[in-house]
Amino acid sequence: MERLPGFRDFYPEPLPDRDAWSADLRHHIFAAWRNTARRYGFREYDGPPLEPLDLYTVKSGAEIVGQLYHFTDKGGRDVALRPEMTPTLARMAAAHDRHYRKPLKWFAIPQLFRYERQQKGRLREHFQFNADLIGEADPAGDAELIALLIDSLRALGLTADDFVVRLSSRNAWQAFFEQHARPGATPYDFYQAIDKLERDPPEATQARLDAVGIPLDAVRHFIDSGQPTPELARILAELGARGLAPFVRVDYGVIRGLAYYTGPVFEAFDRHGKFRALAGGGRYDDLIKRLSNGRVDLPALGFGMGDVVLAELLKDRRLRPDRFAQLDAFLLIEDESLRPDSLQLLQTLREAGLAVDYPLVAAKSDKQFKRALDLGTVHTVRLERTPEGQVHARVKHLASRSELVSPLAEVARHLRSEPAAPAPAPASPAA
Amino acid sequence: MERLPGFRDFYPEPLPDRDAWSADLRHHIFAAWRNTARRYGFREYDGPPLEPLDLYTVKSGAEIVGQLYHFTDKGGRDVALRPEMTPTLARMAAAHDRHYRKPLKWFAIPQLFRYERQQKGRLREHFQFNADLIGEADPAGDAELIALLIDSLRALGLTADDFVVRLSSRNAWQAFFEQHARPGATPYDFYQAIDKLERDPPEATQARLDAVGIPLDAVRHFIDSGQPTPELARILAELGARGLAPFVRVDYGVIRGLAYYTGPVFEAFDRHGKFRALAGGGRYDDLIKRLSNGRVDLPALGFGMGDVVLAELLKDRRLRPDRFAQLDAFLLIEDESLRPDSLQLLQTLREAGLAVDYPLVAAKSDKQFKRALDLGTVHTVRLERTPEGQVHARVKHLASRSELVSPLAEVARHLRSEPAAPAPAPASPAA
Numbered sequence: 001m002e003r004l005p006g007f008r009d010f011y012p013e014p015l016p017d018r019d020a021w022s023a024d025l026r027h028h029i030f031a032a033w034r035n036t037a038r039r040y041g042f043r044e045y046d047g048p049p050l051e052p053l054d055l056y057t058v059k060s061g062a063e064i065v066g067q068l069y070h071f072t073d074k075g076g077r078d079v080a081l082r083p084e085m086t087p088t089l090a091r092m093a094a095a096h097d098r099h100y101r102k103p104l105k106w107f108a109i110p111q112l113f114r115y116e117r118q119q120k121g122r123l124r125e126h127f128q129f130n131a132d133l134i135g136e137a138d139p140a141g142d143a144e145l146i147a148l149l150i151d152s153l154r155a156l157g158l159t160a161d162d163f164v165v166r167l168s169s170r171n172a173w174q175a176f177f178e179q180h181a182r183p184g185a186t187p188y189d190f191y192q193a194i195d196k197l198e199r200d201p202p203e204a205t206q207a208r209l210d211a212v213g214i215p216l217d218a219v220r221h222f223i224d225s226g227q228p229t230p231e232l233a234r235i236l237a238e239l240g241a242r243g244l245a246p247f248v249r250v251d252y253g254v255i256r257g258l259a260y261y262t263g264p265v266f267e268a269f270d271r272h273g274k275f276r277a278l279a280g281g282g283r284y285d286d287l288i289k290r291l292s293n294g295r296v297d298l299p300a301l302g303f304g305m306g307d308v309v310l311a312e313l314l315k316d317r318r319l320r321p322d323r324f325a326q327l328d329a330f331l332l333i334e335d336e337s338l339r340p341d342s343l344q345l346l347q348t349l350r351e352a353g354l355a356v357d358y359p360l361v362a363a364k365s366d367k368q369f370k371r372a373l374d375l376g377t378v379h380t381v382r383l384e385r386t387p388e389g390q391v392h393a394r395v396k397h398l399a400s401r402s403e404l405v406s407p408l409a410e411v412a413r414h415l416r417s418e419p420a421a422p423a424p425a426p427a428s429p430a431a
Numbered sequence: 432m433e434r435l436p437g438f439r440d441f442y443p444e445p446l447p448d449r450d451a452w453s454a455d456l457r458h459h460i461f462a463a464w465r466n467t468a469r470r471y472g473f474r475e476y477d478g479p480p481l482e483p484l485d486l487y488t489v490k491s492g493a494e495i496v497g498q499l500y501h502f503t504d505k506g507g508r509d510v511a512l513r514p515e516m517t518p519t520l521a522r523m524a525a526a527h528d529r530h531y532r533k534p535l536k537w538f539a540i541p542q543l544f545r546y547e548r549q550q551k552g553r554l555r556e557h558f559q560f561n562a563d564l565i566g567e568a569d570p571a572g573d574a575e576l577i578a579l580l581i582d583s584l585r586a587l588g589l590t591a592d593d594f595v596v597r598l599s600s601r602n603a604w605q606a607f608f609e610q611h612a613r614p615g616a617t618p619y620d621f622y623q624a625i626d627k628l629e630r631d632p633p634e635a636t637q638a639r640l641d642a643v644g645i646p647l648d649a650v651r652h653f654i655d656s657g658q659p660t661p662e663l664a665r666i667l668a669e670l671g672a673r674g675l676a677p678f679v680r681v682d683y684g685v686i687r688g689l690a691y692y693t694g695p696v697f698e699a700f701d702r703h704g705k706f707r708a709l710a711g712g713g714r715y716d717d718l719i720k721r722l723s724n725g726r727v728d729l730p731a732l733g734f735g736m737g738d739v740v741l742a743e744l745l746k747d748r749r750l751r752p753d754r755f756a757q758l759d760a761f762l763l764i765e766d767e768s769l770r771p772d773s774l775q776l777l778q779t780l781r782e783a784g785l786a787v788d789y790p791l792v793a794a795k796s797d798k799q800f801k802r803a804l805d806l807g808t809v810h811t812v813r814l815e816r817t818p819e820g821q822v823h824a825r826v827k828h829l830a831s832r833s834e835l836v837s838p839l840a841e842v843a844r845h846l847r848s849e850p851a852a853p854a855p856a857p858a859s860p861a862a
Contacts (some may be wrong), residue, residue, distance in 0.1 A: 011523070016530035045442055046441040238774060292432075339672070343669060
C-alpha cells in the first residue's frame with residue numbers, strides 16, 4: 001500500500017533514505033517559528049484544513065484557484081483543502097472583530113494543499129508559517145512583520161549572507177501602470193507579467209506587456225532605478241533602527257502573484273539564488289472587507305514561509321542539526337532480579353523530567369549497550385547490589401567516560417549535571 | 432462566509448465566546464503530550480492527512496469504514512481524510528522495517544476526520560495523541576505504553592482520583608467466546624455486542640448475543656469475576672513496580688470496537704463517569720503483516736487520546752490554565768524622539784529570547800498602558816533621557832509595583848530576575 005503522490009511521510013531520524021522527510025527537522029523548524037513568534041508577541045490561531053470552496057474561488061487570486069484541491073463532500077457541499085491561510089484568518093478575524101483589541105498579531109503553522117495534474121513529482125502539500133498583523137495601516141506594521149520574518153530565519157542560524165528580503169510595493173507599480181498603460185488595460189494582467197518576469201523568457205513577458213501596452217524597457221528601467229517610495233523609506237528606517245538593514249533591500253522585481261495585495265509586498269530569497277522564494281507576503285487592506293461582505297473593514301498584512309524550500313536551504317548551508325532526540329539516560333538491566341527496582345528508578349527519573357529508556361525484556365549486556373548507543377543516550381545507569389544488600393546506581397557519562405556510584409535518590413541530580421572532575425567513584429572495567 | 436459544520440476554529444485567549452476553541456489550550460495539551468513522549472523515549476513521526484481509501488476499507492474495523500470522510504480526487508483516485516493513524520503507521524513502519532532497530536517507540540499528533548450524516552452538531556475532526564510500540568510481543572511493552580498513557584494525563588495535572596485505565600484482553604474474551612458460542616458464530620459480532628454493552632439497552636445487547644448463542648448472564652458473570660489473565664497480571668505487576676497501580680484496574684467491560692485488536696486492550700475513563708473514554712488502545716499483532724501483504728510481520732500495540740474529551744475534563748476539574756501567553760515586557764514609548772532607541776532595545780531584548788511588544792505608532796500614555804495590561808505583560812519598560820542627554824530605562828514589575836532605573840545593556844537581565852527587595856532606584860510617580 002503506497003501513500004498518495006505528492007504527499008510526504010515524516011520519519012524519525014536517522015532517516016531511512018535520502019528522499020525521506022524528517023519529523024525531527026520539521027519539529028526543529030516549527031519550534032524556531034513558534035519561539036520567534038512568541039518573542040514578537042504574536043499569538044497562535046488555527047482554522048479547519050477543509051473550507052467551503054467559495055472562500056477561495058470568489059475572493060482570492062486567480063493563481064490559487066487553478067490549483068485548488070477541491071471536491072464535493074457526502075453532504076453535497078463544494079469544499080477545498082486549504083491552499084492558503086489568509087482567507088481563513090480573514091474569516092476568523094471578521095467573525096470576532098469586536099472581541100480582540102487591534103492590532104491583532106496572530107500566527108499559525110497550517111498544512112496547505114494544491115493539486116496540479118501536470119506536475120509529476122511536485123509536492124501537493126507543505127507546511128507554512130503564517131504571520132499576520134491586522135488593524136494597523138501605518139508602515140510601522142509592515143516593519144514589525146518583516147522583522148519577524150527576518151528573525152524567524154535567523155533563529156535557524158541563517159545570516160545576512162544567506163538571505164535577503166526584497167521589498168517592493170503594489171502602490172509603486174500601480175502608479176507606474178496608470179502612467180504607462182493603454183486605457184482599458186487591467187492592472188492584474190500587468191502584475192502577472194511582472195510576477196513572472198524573472199522566470200519567463202523575455203518574449204513571453206513582452207507578449208504579456210504588449211497586451212497592456214507597456215514596453216519591457218520601461219519596466220526594466222523602473223526596476224533598475226529602485227527608488228523607495230515614502231512608505232518603503234519608512235519601513236527601511238524602522239528596520240534600520242533595529243539593526244536589520246543588512247537583511248532587506250528595495251527591489252521592484254518583486255510584485256507577488258496573488259490578486260489581493262494592496263501596498264508593500266516582499267519576498268525573502270536565498271542570496272546565492274539557488275532556490276525558489278523562502279517566504280513572501282504583503283499588505284491586503286481590502287480583503288477582510290470583501291470576505292465579510294463589507295461588515296468589517298480592517299487594514300492587514302501578512303506573510304507565509306514554507307517548510308520545503310527552507311529545509312533545502314538549511315541542508316545546503318549545513319544548518320540542519322546533526323543530532324536530534326537524545327536520551328538523558330539508558331537504564332541497563334543486567335541483573336533481572338533488579339528489574340523492579342530499575343522500573344521504580346525509571347519512573348522517578350521520568351517524573352523528574354528526564355528522557356529515559358530501558359530494555360523492555362531481558363537481553364545480553366552488549367546488546368543493551370548497543371541499543372543505548374543507537375538511541376543516542378548521554379548516560380547509562382546500572383543498578384548494583386552491594387555486599388550488604390543495598391541497591392545503588394552506577395552512572396556513566398559516555399562522552400567523558402567518567403563514572404560514579406550514586407544512591408538512587410541522587411541519580412536525577414547527577415544526570416542533570418555535566419561531569420567536571422574525573423570519576424570520583426571507584427572505577428570499574430569499561431563496558 | 433461560515434466554516435464547514437463539524438470543524439473548529441482555534442482562537443487565541445481570551446476566547447471570544449463560550450463555544451470557541453482555544454489555540455492556547457490546544458498548545459498546552461500538545462506540549463504535555465510531546466514532553467511526556469520525549470521522557471519515555473518515544474520519537475515523533477507523521478504521515479499525510481489524506482490516504483488511499485483502500486488503506487481503511489480493506490483492512491480496518493467495520494466501525495471506522497462507515498464514518499469515512501472520503502471522495503474521488505481530480506486524478507480519479509479514491510481517497511479519504513485519515514480517520515485514524517494506525518494504518519498509516521503500519522504502512523510507514525513496514526516500508527522501512529529493516530532501517531529501524533526494534534522495538535520502535537513512535538508517536539504522532541494527527542488531526543483525524545470522520546463524516547456521519549446523521550449526527551448534527553457532532554465534530555467531524557479532532558486531534559489525537561497516538562503512541563505505538565512496534566516489535567515487542569512481551570507484556571512489558573503493554574506496561575510501558577500504558578504507563579505513557581497514564582503519565583500523559585498526569586502531565587496535565589490529572590490524578591488517580593480523576594481517571595482510571597480499564598484493562599481488558601481480547602484473548603480472555605476469545606477464550607470465553609470459544610467456550611460459549613454457538614458453532615459457526617463469528618467473534619467480531621460478539622466483540623461488537625460487548626463493546627456496546629454499557630451504552631445500549633439490555634434488550635439490544637441480548638439480541639446481539641442471541642445471534643452468537645451466548646446468554647447475557649454468562650457475559651455479566653465473566654465481567655464481574657474480573658480475574659486477570661497471566662498476561663494482564665504481568666502488565667499489572669510492571670505498572671505496580673513503577674508505582675502506577677492506583678491508575679489501572681482489570682475490567683472486562685472494555686473490549687474496543689476496532690476489528691484488528693489481538694491481545695490486551697484498554698481504555699482510560701474519567702472516574703466520575705461524566706465523559707466518554709479519554710483514550711483507548713491495545714495490541715494489534717497481525718495488522719502490520721496484513722497491511723504489508725505478509726512481507727513484514729511485527730507485533731505491535733498502541734493507543735489514541737483525543738483532544739476534545741480531554742479539554743472538557745480539564746475544564747471540569749479546573750485544570751485549564753487561567754492565563755496563557757505572557758509578555759516579559761511591554762515597551763512604553765511616551766517620547767517619540769526615543770522611538771529609534773526603543774526599537775533598538777526591542778530588538779536586543781527579543782534577541783535575548785524575551786517576549787516583548789510595543790506600540791506600533793504614537794499613542795497616549797494611558798492607552799499604551801492599557802494595551803500593556805491587556806496583553807498580560809510582566810514588566811513595562813520606558814526609556815528616559817537624563818538631563819545629561821544619556822538614555823536609560825525605567826523597568827517596572829507590575830505585580831509588585833517595584834521599579835528600577837537601568838542602563839540599556841542591563842534591561843534583559845532585570846527582566847529575567849524577579850524583584851526581591853523594594854525598588855532600589857529613585858521612585859517616580861506610578862504610571
